[in-house]
Amino acid sequence: MKSLSSMRVLYGVLLGILLILSITAPMVGVSQKAPPPGLPEVLEFEMLSLPWFPQSDKAAEVVAEQLSKIGIKVNLVRLESAVMYPRIQRTFDYDSFALAVSQSPNPVGMLIAFHSSEARPGGANYWGYKDANVDNLIDKAFEAKSESELKEYAWRIQELVSKGPFIPLFVSQNIQIVRAEWKNYTLMSGGIIEVYNRWSLLYMYKSDKPDENVFRIAFPADILSTNPFMATDLRSLWVINILYDPLVALDPNFKVIPWLAERWEVSDDGKTYVFYLRKDVRFHDGEPLTADDVVFTFKVGIGNKTARFAALAQFVESVEKIDDYTVRFKLSKPSYLFLLSLATNLVYVVPKHIWIDKPIDWGNPEPVGTGPFKWVSRKAGESIVLERNPYYFVKGAPRISTLVVRVIPEAETRFLAIKRGEVDMERYSALPTLVPEAEKDPNLKVIVTPDIWLIYVAFNFRRFNDTRLFEAINYAINREEVIKKAVLGYGSPVYTILNKEWHGDLANRNIVFEYNPQKAVQILESIGYKYDARRGVMVYVGPPAATTPPAEAPVATPTITTPARVAEAPNALIIALIIGVMVVAIAVLYLLRRR
Amino acid sequence: MSREFVNYLVNRFFQVILIVFLGFIAAFIIFRLLPGDPTISLLDPRVPPEAREELIKRFGLDKPLYEQFLLYLANLARGDFGYSFVYIGVPVTAIVFGERLFNTIVLMSSAMLTSAFLGTFLGLMMGFRGGFLDKLFTSSLYLLASAPVFWVGLLIQFYAGYRLNVIPIAGTTSFYFEKVPIYVLALDYIHHMIGPLIVLTAFFTPLYYIYVRNVISSVRSEDFVLTLKALGLSDLRILLKISKFALIATVTIMANESALLIVGAVFTETIFGWNGVGRLLYDSIFKADYPVLQGIFLVTIVVVATANFIADILYYILDPRIKVRGLTRR
Numbered sequence: 001m002k003s004l005s006s007m008r009v010l011y012g013v014l015l016g017i018l019l020i021l022s023i024t025a026p027m028v029g030v031s032q033k034a035p036p037p038g039l040p041e042v043l044e045f046e047m048l049s050l051p052w053f054p055q056s057d058k059a060a061e062v063v064a065e066q067l068s069k070i071g072i073k074v075n076l077v078r079l080e081s082a083v084m085y086p087r088i089q090r091t092f093d094y095d096s097f098a099l100a101v102s103q104s105p106n107p108v109g110m111l112i113a114f115h116s117s118e119a120r121p122g123g124a125n126y127w128g129y130k131d132a133n134v135d136n137l138i139d140k141a142f143e144a145k146s147e148s149e150l151k152e153y154a155w156r157i158q159e160l161v162s163k164g165p166f167i168p169l170f171v172s173q174n175i176q177i178v179r180a181e182w183k184n185y186t187l188m189s190g191g192i193i194e195v196y197n198r199w200s201l202l203y204m205y206k207s208d209k210p211d212e213n214v215f216r217i218a219f220p221a222d223i224l225s226t227n228p229f230m231a232t233d234l235r236s237l238w239v240i241n242i243l244y245d246p247l248v249a250l251d252p253n254f255k256v257i258p259w260l261a262e263r264w265e266v267s268d269d270g271k272t273y274v275f276y277l278r279k280d281v282r283f284h285d286g287e288p289l290t291a292d293d294v295v296f297t298f299k300v301g302i303g304n305k306t307a308r309f310a311a312l313a314q315f316v317e318s319v320e321k322i323d324d325y326t327v328r329f330k331l332s333k334p335s336y337l338f339l340l341s342l343a344t345n346l347v348y349v350v351p352k353h354i355w356i357d358k359p360i361d362w363g364n365p366e367p368v369g370t371g372p373f374k375w376v377s378r379k380a381g382e383s384i385v386l387e388r389n390p391y392y393f394v395k396g397a398p399r400i401s402t403l404v405v406r407v408i409p410e411a412e413t414r415f416l417a418i419k420r421g422e423v424d425m426e427r428y429s430a431l432p433t434l435v436p437e438a439e440k441d442p443n444l445k446v447i448v449t450p451d452i453w454l455i456y457v458a459f460n461f462r463r464f465n466d467t468r469l470f471e472a473i474n475y476a477i478n479r480e481e482v483i484k485k486a487v488l489g490y491g492s493p494v495y496t497i498l499n500k501e502w503h504g505d506l507a508n509r510n511i512v513f514e515y516n517p518q519k520a521v522q523i524l525e526s527i528g529y530k531y532d533a534r535r536g537v538m539v540y541v542g543p544p545a546a547t548t549p550p551a552e553a554p555v556a557t558p559t560i561t562t563p564a565r566v567a568e569a570p571n572a573l574i575i576a577l578i579i580g581v582m583v584v585a586i587a588v589l590y591l592l593r594r595r
Numbered sequence: 596m597s598r599e600f601v602n603y604l605v606n607r608f609f610q611v612i613l614i615v616f617l618g619f620i621a622a623f624i625i626f627r628l629l630p631g632d633p634t635i636s637l638l639d640p641r642v643p644p645e646a647r648e649e650l651i652k653r654f655g656l657d658k659p660l661y662e663q664f665l666l667y668l669a670n671l672a673r674g675d676f677g678y679s680f681v682y683i684g685v686p687v688t689a690i691v692f693g694e695r696l697f698n699t700i701v702l703m704s705s706a707m708l709t710s711a712f713l714g715t716f717l718g719l720m721m722g723f724r725g726g727f728l729d730k731l732f733t734s735s736l737y738l739l740a741s742a743p744v745f746w747v748g749l750l751i752q753f754y755a756g757y758r759l760n761v762i763p764i765a766g767t768t769s770f771y772f773e774k775v776p777i778y779v780l781a782l783d784y785i786h787h788m789i790g791p792l793i794v795l796t797a798f799f800t801p802l803y804y805i806y807v808r809n810v811i812s813s814v815r816s817e818d819f820v821l822t823l824k825a826l827g828l829s830d831l832r833i834l835l836k837i838s839k840f841a842l843i844a845t846v847t848i849m850a851n852e853s854a855l856l857i858v859g860a861v862f863t864e865t866i867f868g869w870n871g872v873g874r875l876l877y878d879s880i881f882k883a884d885y886p887v888l889q890g891i892f893l894v895t896i897v898v899v900a901t902a903n904f905i906a907d908i909l910y911y912i913l914d915p916r917i918k919v920r921g922l923t924r925r
Contacts, residue, residue: 052881080880080881080883081881081882081883082629082883122648216771221878222878224681224682224683225682225683225684225685227683227684230683230684231683233681304649305646305649306646306649307646307650310646359684361653361683361684362684363683363684363685364684376772377772379694379870380689380690380693380694380695380870381694381695381870381874381875382694382766382767382768382870383766383768383771385771385772387772402772404771404772406765406766406771406868407868407870408764408765408766408868409865409866409868409874409877409878410765410865410866410868412749413752413764413765413866413867413868414765416752416753416756416757416764417764417765419757420756420757420760420764422763422764422765422766422769
């Protein structure tokens with residue numbers, strides 16, 4: 001017993017020494033310095049991620065792994081949206097996060113997110129990016145009168161913003177697995193049936209007998225709303241999109257074309273738009289569509305700051321009726337983006353005679369619109385049935401006679417249901433892992449188009465505002481590998497906030513960050529970071545002495561250029577030795593005790 | 596009915612009411628502790644900030660907490676559970692009650708009754724009999740109990756649904772717009788229920804089996820059983836006599852599992868696309884739809900409290916010892 005207790009004392013002493021060493025060890029590592037404001041002491045970031053959105057979550061994993069290779073440590077923190085969103089939108093309590101943002105042919109949504117006025121809680125500029133030049137350019141872009149003028153501003157904005165805290169990774173691809181008997185669909189960015197694509201559902205058919213064209217589509221979850229003012233999710237909007245019509249629509253090349261308005265006139269100062277409505281449009285209940293409905297819709301929608309219409313408020317000053325089929329929009333400033341916004345903001349004309357006495361967030365249980373399909377029934381959480389509107393103003397369309405939306409939550413189940421012919425296709429992209437199986441089946445067709453999601457990581461500009469840091473991170477990310485690992489190659493790399501898949505020529509294709517980890521390290525070292533081998537992370541040691549890059553002049557004066565590394569090596573060695581001896585000593589003592 | 600029994604019932608009843616009320620208050624507190632904001636559920640928050648603030652105001656989330664609490668109680672008294680954060684303009688009662696609750700209760704009650712019957716019966720037989728068959732059943736049911744529900748579900752879906760093509764892949768019906776007679780609809784409904792029912796039965800049966808088997812195999816060696824044997828009673832008679840013990844076990848488990856009557860089939864309903872409360876719960880958690888979650892929570896409180904109340908009555912009838920304890924505990 002006695003010998004044992006003396007052993008215990010020894011253990012205690014040894015452990016105590018170990019403890020003290022572990023506490024003091026960091027102090028004798030690389031000679032760390034306090035960095036200037038806006039730079040972290042250690043390149044170690046927390047990255048928030050949503051586990052239920054696998055594309056961005058897996059991308060975050062790959063990015064973390066890639067950054068760790070050059071000594072930037074990224075700790076992935078997986079949070080539920082209810083916890084994560086308030087942190088990135090309101091309290092700004094984060095280092096970085098990975099997420100996806102939906103793309104539309106309209107650049108406004110992406111551009112506005114870099115305006116400093118949106119950096120407030122609840123604004124679109126989550127990353128808190130602030131640059132007076134960019135603000136100025138965005139304001140000008142919104143007032144651009146032509147596409148070429150807009151493009152000029154957009155390209156300059158992208159040049160500046162690509163050095164910012166928002167690091168786009170890739171636009172994923174939409175994989176549609178469709179029953180092979182369906183033909184005559186239209187390919188567009190977003191997929192054959194995305195909301196910006198009004199064409200496929202008008203002209204798709206599988207049989208020459210009209211009644212046999214029953215189209216069944218599987219949704220992963222129920223729609224949330226049939227209210228055209230308030231709906232925000234793309235499932236609800238998909239249904240609303242075919243029940244209602246917009247004033248103007250998009251052709252397959254994302255150019256604005258007449259829809260409910262058969263033509264329009266713009267005044268010379270660009271501030272007045274006069275829309276001439278089609279005269280052959282009727283709501284599903286038989287009432288004709290008139291200027292009253294259009295004026296009512298826009299007044300109520302914009303006046304109540306509803307989700308769908310609020311963004312138009314920056315353009316529209318007033319809407320008034322000229323006669324039964326003519327409407328005048330007065331803008332506060334001339335803008336090329338107004339018409340595009342009208343087409344891409346998913347704003348639909350509702351019947352005044354139904355909505356006049358309803359609250360703006362009315363549940364709208366049996367929607368009445370002008371669209372190609374009309375409402376039949378819905379079982380909440382299970383199915384929605386629509387049928388073709390025989391009086392639709394596009395002649396000979398739609399060819400689908402009955403459209404059934406079914407809710408099937410599991411991706412694998414949806415695939416089995418398509419394979420077995422219970423449904424014809426699904427709303428969103430299928431899992432890339434299912435593609436080989438689908439390609440083997442002669443009853444199925446696989447259609448790949450660019451998807452609506454831009455996957456990105458963003459850093460908190462409120463905490464870190466040295467753009468060289470983000471430049472280095474841009475070079476340290478291998479986007480091809482991210483795409484390969486996160487979405488099995490179904491994506492295309494993106495280097496700036498606008499992309500060719502969605503914004504065409506507005507995307508500045510000159511901006512490319514080729515994967516170049518050496519360059520990333522060089523940039524970080526020029527800021528003043530140095531790799532601390534013991535901690536496996538880069539720490540701030542102050543910028544290299546003098547303004548000449550140290551790597552260029554290694555022969556001149558070795559005493560000045562590498563003092564930190566000289567001091568670092570013996571420290572680490574000594575500590576490693578001491579710890580090793582301790583461990584061996586404890587092991588020996590433990591063995592002795594056992595006997 | 597004895598006077599004592601009536602007293603007991605009245606007492607328990609008031610306890611139940613009190614517990615339900617406390618549960619309602621707890622529900623309020625829990626859901627206010629969470630970040631309550633109807634705009635957080637959007638993956639792609641492309642909603643203009645003005646629209647967000649408008650939305651928060653609409654839900655009264657900018658009001659002081661005590662005011663919210665009074666509103667909550669007043670609304671509950673009127674049977675109003677509030678409006679969903681994500682299903683715009685739709686009251687919670689319309690989402691939770693109705694078809695979803697019906698589907699879940701039909702599915703879960705048939706699964707629970709089937710597995711209670713199966714589990715109790717098997718447990719009774721094996722516990723009484725012992726031997727090789729007992730070992731075989733016990734070990735294989737333990738295996739079944741530890742198999743993940745979603746895995747069993749996917750297996751059944753793939754083999755029975757896709758390969759053999761004998762059950763539908765998903766949903767509760769195959770008729771969405773066709774006009775068919777009611778009995779066809781009912782048969783179709785049952786046809787769709789087979790898959791989830793098998794999965795749930797596979798999940799619940801071992802619970803009953805293991806519990807009942809253990810109770811019976813320990814009762815089997817008690818003195819009074821030996822006495823009965825010595826008196827020359829047949830095995831069947833003895834089994835019938837001690838089956839009362841098994842019933843107590845079954846009632847206990849059923850009362851304990853009663854919460855699952857509402858929310859128990861989360862995975863099963865999700866895999867088979869069964870339109871029930873379990874799947875609603877799953878969706879609502881992802882979308883942070885607190886009013887709906889709160890609604891499900893409240894319904895669950897009522898169901899659990901009621902189930903335990905019924906279980907207490909059954910105990911009273913089945914086992915006099917529990918009756919005495921129940922009375923003297925006060």
